[in-house]
Amino acid sequence: MSTAATQFKRDARRLTADLRHRHIIHSALSQYEVTRDEKKALFQDWQGARQLAAGIKWEAVNHLDRYVDQFVRGLEARGTRVHWARTGQQARDIVLGILKSRQARMVVKSKAMTTEEIHLNEAMEGAGYEVVESDLGEFIVQLRGEAPYHIVFPAMHLTRGEIRETFQRKLGGAPSDNPEALTMVARRVLRRKYIEADAGITGANFAIAETGMISITENEGNARLAAALPKTMITLLGLEKVLPRLEDLALFLPMLATVGAAQLISGYNTMYGGPRQPGEADGPEEFHVILLDHQRTAYLADAEQRDALHCIRCGACLNVCPIYRNVGGHTYGTTYSGPIGAVITPNLRNLQDWKHLSYASSLCGACSEACPVQIPLHHHLLRNRRNSTRQKPCWWQRTAFRGYALVANSCRGWGLVTRLGRFGQKFHGLILGSRLDPAYAWTKTRDLPPIAAQTFKEWWRRRGKTRA
Amino acid sequence: MKVTLFIPCYIDLFYPQVGQCIVRILEELGHGVVCPESPACCGQPAFNTGYWDETRTVAVKVMERLREAEVVVIPSGSCGAMIKVFYPELFAGTPHEALARELAPRCHEFSAFLVNKLGVTDLGARFPHKVTFHDGCHGLRELDNKQPPRALMAKVRDLELVEMSEAETCCGFGGTFAAKFPMISTAMGEVKCASALETGAEYIVSCDSSCLMHLQGLIDRQRKPIKTLHLAEILVQR
Secondary structure, eight states: OOHHHHHHHHHHHHHHTOHHHHHHHHHHHHHHHHHHHHHHTTSSOHHHHHHHHHHHHHHHHHTHHHHHHHHHHHHHHTTOEEEEESSHHHHHHHHHHHHHHTTOOEEEEOOOHHHHHTTHHHHHHHTTOEEEEOSHHHHHHHHHTOOOSSSSOTTTTOOHHHHHHHHHHHHSOOOOSOHHHHHHHHHHHHHHHHHHOSEEEEOOSEEETTTTEEEEEESSSHHHHHHHSSSEEEEEEEGGGEESOGGGHHHHHHHHHHHHHSOSSOSEEEEEOSSOOTTOSSSOSEEEEEEEOTTHHHHHTOTTTGGGGGOOOOOHHHHHOHHHHHHOSGGGOSSSOHHHHHHHHHHHSOHHHHHHHHHSOOOOOHHHHHOTTOOOHHHHHHHHHHHHHHHSOOHHHHHHHHHHHHHHHOHHHHHHHHHHHHHHHHHHHHHTTSTTOTTHHHHTTSOOOOOOSSOHHHHHHHHHHHHO | OEEEEOOOHHHHHTOHHHHHHHHHHHHHTTOEEEOOOOOOOOSHHHHHHTOHHHHHHHHHHHHHHHTTOSEEEESOHHHHHIIIIIHHHHTTTSTTHHHHHHHGGGEEEHHHIIIIISOOOOOOOBOOSEEEEEOOHIIIIISOOSHHHHHHHHTSBTOEEOOOTTTTSOOSOTTTHHHHSHHHHHHHHHHHHHHHHHTTOSEEEESOHHHHHHHHHHHHHHTOSOEEEEHHHHHTOO
């Protein structure tokens, strides 16, 4: 078993037994579901909207070369510096290079999962820069030295009391558990940071090919400040974020808000098309856009799973996933958790090391049903499983399934197994639920029904005989 | 109509009464029933574990046995989805692809067969109890089977259906998942049971005995005051 798999199982065991954690996540996400459904109902035709969105993403991803090129030309025409990064290392080097050339000391960031994906904060801090996350949830988990718990709600696993305690410990004061009071504490710290920062780093929700702009969705205004106040703005985004037309946002912005945060529209939706232009009053002196590949083109080459690149990182699949709800975001041990993480991580990182995420699913399909761009997530989990056994079969499992196929295909074999099972069952009580029990994985927490005194097939055969 | 019944392995071994109820219901409606003795399984455990070659060994046999069938009835949304939805992908690009595609529309999950294919909802059943319904995920999301079981239950005399808030949430069985990740599977089962208990129902009813095997196992171990029944077992009550 890989280290990642061992960690996953260990943490899953701990968190599924943690009833308090389970309760916090369940109640938060159940409330989300109610509000999300109210917003979804405001769409004239939600299923039609999903289909349309999937079609637009299909168009973009299947003509990525053309749209990315158009996007880049638009950006460059207004003086944006565009960089290409094939790997996480290259992207980190590009960022560090820009910071060095600008003689920066302090960086303020708005929420960007892509920067988590390449561990940019660690690289910048390692190089001596002060890095401050400005999204409230990210700010909290950064203070605690944790990774984001959720793609959209990074601190959803924490109670108000825990947040107050963190602020008291790290910031030296927090008056109460009141959310507004807590927000004001963070705000006082962050306002100063925006002004002091030499560079602002953001992600992007969408990249518009037609106009050469990036679109950022947020609710706190922090991305606007991170983009507008520092002299240098750096945006890191995956290649797949591109949308063909500006008007596509008319669909994607409300859709993202609806399934991402159960809102009609997010608080701030801003488009950035370049650095400060002559005659403009504000904006950064330099604007750098880094286009990250990091296995995305390899994904593009896989016609079967290419549509995983449609993902808009809304987190809708996490919210409805019964696995995520019970094990929580940190258990996944990687940047992208939940169903989308279980689909893409084995392909973005290493199939054999991360295949356990694809196996850790009951394949219930709630994720695929929730996905606004219709990615058949749970079917991709099956394909990852197939690919992993093709690449490296497990000898005893393969032998067992071959044996099972032989038995299942033969009346006599099945009859024999039935009788053997019935016989073995008589002694099962002696070892039931103990480590010696071959069915321990089941019987540790659940009873096993007995094999019937007369199975259906036995009944059917006897019935046929008496009728004849 | 001549109905070919495909009995899943766990119904054969653990819940023969479910198969027997279905035979009775179909015969009382005037249909002839045949049941191939083998294969005993649709191949889903191997398929879900990633062993598609091994799955095909079983699935080819299943398709050959069902090739001549006028209609196939499967008392499970899960095995039904395996044959209807996943066989075509499993055999894509192989000589059996055409057969898999041709077979799919002739296969029906039990409740969908009664309601959608036969147009029957009232079987004259009476069951004076409060029940809640668990939607098996494959039946719900792969086969779009939300309505048929409810249409059937609506016609059962004296039956009171109370929907639970987590009716569409997975129970945590998931085939080999239940053994590979028992801690997650158990936690999911607990969420489901708690939701069912909240309704005050005496029974959790479902079209999937595999989900019920998991839930009943948990209920027995934790001594919860609720029982499980396959829908077919209710439809024969008088």
